[in-house]
Amino acid sequence: xxxxxxxxxxxxxxxxxxxxxxQIASELGGVTRNAVIGKVHRLSLSGRAKPAxxxxxxxxxxxxxxxxxxxxxxxxxxxxxxxxxxxxxxxxGQIVPEPRRMPRPAGSDDVVVPISLHATILTLTEQTCKxxxxxxxxxxxxxxxxxxxxxxxxCEYHSRVAYQPVHDxxxxxxxxx
Numbered sequence: 001x002x003x004x005x006x007x008x009x010x011x012x013x014x015x016x017x018x019x020x021x022x023q024i025a026s027e028l029g030g031v032t033r034n035a036v037i038g039k040v041h042r043l044s045l046s047g048r049a050k051p052a053x054x055x056x057x058x059x060x061x062x063x064x065x066x067x068x069x070x071x072x073x074x075x076x077x078x079x080x081x082x083x084x085x086x087x088x089x090x091x092x093g094q095i096v097p098e099p100r101r102m103p104r105p106a107g108s109d110d111v112v113v114p115i116s117l118h119a120t121i122l123t124l125t126e127q128t129c130k131x132x133x134x135x136x137x138x139x140x141x142x143x144x145x146x147x148x149x150x151x152x153x154x155c156e157y158h159s160r161v162a163y164q165p166v167h168d169x170x171x172x173x174x175x176x177x
Contacts, residue, residue: 003039011036015045119145129155131162 003011007028014024021036028036119128119142129144130153146155154162 008039008043011039012043012045015040117145118142126150129153129158131155131158 010028011024014027019027021033021040025031025033025036119130121143123145124130124143127147127150129146129148131144132141133144134141144155144158146157148155149159152159
């Protein structure tokens with residue numbers, strides 16, 4: 001398809017009338033929308049009329065004063081409730097419970113393990129506590145060695161330190177602790 005003088009004049013007229021590139025392409029025939037757009041740019045056409053469209057009237061909101069009260073009656077407006085301050089980040093209807101303070105068990109260093117119970121990796125059994133004490137790279141490293149319950153690798157004290165009930169973990173996670 002070549003751009004003849006007649007087609008270019010028709011393009012200019014349709015463009016200034018406010019037709020879209022797709023509408024002009026279908027009017028000219030044998031040309032694509034992109035070809036019309038390219039020709040419009042090469043011709044440096046601007047100053048285009050707005051397409052004739054009927055404006056659709058939108059329903060208006062009732063007038064309100066800045067304090068959330070109706071401008072006509074002075075009563076609170078049910079459409080726009082009263083707002084005090086910036087509430088953009090305020091949670092709606094959520095009450096955050098105060099976290100419960102659980103007594104924490106004393107640190108593992110507070111447990112006094114008799115020297116006779118200091119267990120090495122070679123002396124551990126199914127019934128001994130396998131809680132590591134100290135730095136593994138030093139000579140005084142050992143395991144707790146206290147008697148443990150069956151099926152649990154730690155003594156009663158170290159089990160309380162190592163294992164937390166699920167609801168306590170979830171609560172700590174929700175609080176951000």
